[in-house]
Amino acid sequence: MDKRGEEKIYVIGHKNPDSDSICSAIGYADYKNKIDKYNIYIPAKAGNLNSETRFILKKFNIKEPETIENLKPTVSDFNLNSPVVSSDESSLKEVVDLMKKYEIRLVPLLNREGKPIGIVPQSAIARGFVERIGRIDLRETPVEVNTLSTVLKGKILSIGKKIIDGKVYIGANSKERIIKKIKKGDILLIGDRLDIVSEILDKEPGAIILTGSPYVPLNLIKNASEKKITLISTPFDTYSTSKMIDLSIPAKKYMRTDFEKVFLYDPVEEVKEKILHSRYRGVLVIDFSGRLVGILTRTDLINFKRKKVILVDHNEFSQAVEGIEEADIIEVIDHHRIGDVSTLKPILFHVEPIGSTSTLVAEFYLKRKIKIPENIAGILLGGILSDTMNLTISTTTKRDRRIVKYLSNLLKINSDNFAKEIIEANNDFRKLNADEIIKRDFKIFTIGNSKIGVGQIISGDFAPLYAKKNEIFKEMKLLKEKGEFAIICLMLSNPFRGFSEIWTWGDKEIIKKAFLVEEKEENVFILNGVLSRKKDFIVKIGETIIDGRKK
Numbered sequence: 001m002d003k004r005g006e007e008k009i010y011v012i013g014h015k016n017p018d019s020d021s022i023c024s025a026i027g028y029a030d031y032k033n034k035i036d037k038y039n040i041y042i043p044a045k046a047g048n049l050n051s052e053t054r055f056i057l058k059k060f061n062i063k064e065p066e067t068i069e070n071l072k073p074t075v076s077d078f079n080l081n082s083p084v085v086s087s088d089e090s091s092l093k094e095v096v097d098l099m100k101k102y103e104i105r106l107v108p109l110l111n112r113e114g115k116p117i118g119i120v121p122q123s124a125i126a127r128g129f130v131e132r133i134g135r136i137d138l139r140e141t142p143v144e145v146n147t148l149s150t151v152l153k154g155k156i157l158s159i160g161k162k163i164i165d166g167k168v169y170i171g172a173n174s175k176e177r178i179i180k181k182i183k184k185g186d187i188l189l190i191g192d193r194l195d196i197v198s199e200i201l202d203k204e205p206g207a208i209i210l211t212g213s214p215y216v217p218l219n220l221i222k223n224a225s226e227k228k229i230t231l232i233s234t235p236f237d238t239y240s241t242s243k244m245i246d247l248s249i250p251a252k253k254y255m256r257t258d259f260e261k262v263f264l265y266d267p268v269e270e271v272k273e274k275i276l277h278s279r280y281r282g283v284l285v286i287d288f289s290g291r292l293v294g295i296l297t298r299t300d301l302i303n304f305k306r307k308k309v310i311l312v313d314h315n316e317f318s319q320a321v322e323g324i325e326e327a328d329i330i331e332v333i334d335h336h337r338i339g340d341v342s343t344l345k346p347i348l349f350h351v352e353p354i355g356s357t358s359t360l361v362a363e364f365y366l367k368r369k370i371k372i373p374e375n376i377a378g379i380l381l382g383g384i385l386s387d388t389m390n391l392t393i394s395t396t397t398k399r400d401r402r403i404v405k406y407l408s409n410l411l412k413i414n415s416d417n418f419a420k421e422i423i424e425a426n427n428d429f430r431k432l433n434a435d436e437i438i439k440r441d442f443k444i445f446t447i448g449n450s451k452i453g454v455g456q457i458i459s460g461d462f463a464p465l466y467a468k469k470n471e472i473f474k475e476m477k478l479l480k481e482k483g484e485f486a487i488i489c490l491m492l493s494n495p496f497r498g499f500s501e502i503w504t505w506g507d508k509e510i511i512k513k514a515f516l517v518e519e520k521e522e523n524v525f526i527l528n529g530v531l532s533r534k535k536d537f538i539v540k541i542g543e544t545i546i547d548g549r550k551k
């Protein structure tokens with residue numbers, strides 16, 4: 001499909017991604033790309049894939065989605081235009097011309113490597129002019145003959161000193177007076193009063209600038225040449241020439257170095273303050289090599305657009321990728337309890353109590369009679385089988401069964417066999433250390449004022465976990481303290497035998513009250529029929545906490 005690519009929209013599942021969140025993100029991005037002609041939908045992941053998900057993607061030849069670690073906007077998310085710059089050797093005239101042409105208030109000066117050494121703000125130039133009203137003096141701001149001649153659109157008739165650094169005199173008085181006033185090294189601005197010029201040559205002036213392009217006899221030029229006196233002829237009149245001399249001085253003279261620099265990958269949040277408080281209403285943006293890549297101004301801040309995202313398989317900030325608060329959530333497609341996601345604008349919020357988000361995505365294709373590509377059909381089937389543990393857990397609905405049937409017919413595969421492969425592929429936890437086991441598929445729920453962390457491992461064989469039981473409990477204890485959790489749970493769920501063993505650290509009374517059970521051994525509970533973290537487990541805990549609050 002030919003896309004105008006108006007906007008990039010990320011489709012992303014929760015942190016510690018499971019197969020459903022990855023497969024539904026990829027599927028939904030594909031679906032949206034087919035029904036929306038203008039925007040580009042990009043599937044993304046909010047963390048590393050587990051071995052089960054890698055297995056599913058590989059089986060259907062789908063590459064891993066890109067990782068988004070943080071949605072916090074950085075400077076690189078601005079539409080940076082290449083800035084108008086000048087070299088650190090340019091004249092003030094060049095800089096002023098740029099300001100006029102592009103209607104800008106500051107021009108950075110770059111060295112030969114493209115690195116900014118300073119900026120020339122309009123305000124500094126204006127101040128300079130005010131300070132210099134009534135006296136033109138190049139002693140403080142020497143100028144190269146070539147620069148001066150360029151600025152004056154002049155012709156160098158004779159060249160003496162290459163650097164002109166004298167006091168400037170305008171030859172507007174009588175001949176006697178001018179000759180009396182001019183001293184060695186001074187610069188004389190004069191029109192077609194060539195008799196004065198011949199006599200002045202003997203006083204060794206720094207330069208003579210002939211205004212209004214007068215006719216200059218050859219012998220005068222020869223004379224100046226022999227005496228090594230610089231003679232420039234300019235088409236400007238004397239008044240304009242005196243102003244232009246002001247512009248011939250090096251731009252560096254008005255350079256300021258007290259400007260702020262920001263790095264291309266600095267968070268926008270940090271940069272905001274710098275821009276708002278910048279003396280020059282803008283900051284320079286530098287890349288990895290220190291080169292200037294843009295200028296950010298207050299106007300850019302106003303026009304800034306947040307990153308757009310569609311959340312699949314979750315709707316709680318605590319489960320979402322970092323920086324979600326600073327992104328623009330435009331849709332939510334999910335099958336979990338309603339969490340705390342809030343948005344500024346109305347959005348499409350599609351949440352249904354169903355076995356998996358992948359089921360919802362498959363249904364979207366069917367509803368619109370859009371053909372599901374085979375590889376997408378494969379991973380959606382994988383997502384459903386994984387999330388429903390082959391249609392066994394209590395969240396499974398008729399609709400999930402129907403879609404599983406439809407997809408396996410479409411792909412001509414046996415879903416039971418595929419489900420077994422999926423659970424077998426889910427064995428990476430064997431190689432993980434205690435901390436990684438807890439966090440491998442870990443979700444945080446906030447109920448009332450209580451923060452509850454629940455990890456889950458699904459397998460038919462937990463021997464590798466028993467071997468690390470002490471270390472796992474130690475890590476649960478650390479995590480509880482560090483994260484200020486009310487309780488940390490690890491669910492060891494066995495779909496083949498229909499129960500979960502729960503390891504807990506923290507307020508275990510919650511578990512006792514919620515499920516009316518006693519500990520099997522210290523901090524360990526057996527919950528028959530509890531396989532789904534969201535529907536069987538967290539719902540009961542939520543009810544217990546909220547009822548407890550009412551009493």
Ligand SMILES: [Mn+2]
Pocket residue numbers: 020021313335355356357387
């Ligand atoms: Mn799910």
